Amino acid sequence: MSITGTLPSSRALPSNFPGPGPEQFPESGPATRRPEVENLPDEELLTSALSASVALVQERLFLGRCLLEIQRRDLWSQWGYSCLNQFLTLGLQMDPREG
Structure with missing residues (x-):
């Protein structure tokens, strides 16, 4: 599956679209190097980001099911x-929007 190319004009983002800025990612900046992502080609970077976000959603769903089962078994006190x-x-540390 290729993700290169352009979006149809009806779905393209405006040039002033408010995307995340460096201030929303406290660990980013000129002094912070991330070679594990900096060296990825564009398409692989976008695909990796999408895969990571899907994995994160799946993990959070699994955690929710675990917490419900803990409640069902009345294990909250333990x-x-x-x-x-x-x-x-951990969630607050992983979510850059929380700072």
Whole structure:
């Protein structure tokens, strides 16, 4: 599947579309180097980003099912709150929109 090319004009983003800026990604900047992504060709970079976002959604869905099962088994006092707090901590660290 190729993702190169242009979008049809009816679906193209305007040039002033408010995309994420460097301020939304605190670890980014001139001094921060990410060779694992900087060296990827454009198409592979876009495909990798899409794959990573799908994987993240799948992991969050799986976590939700796990938390529901913890609740169903009445394990909150042993595991649930610890698991939920850990997820929230990790989730905030992974989501650049949270800063």
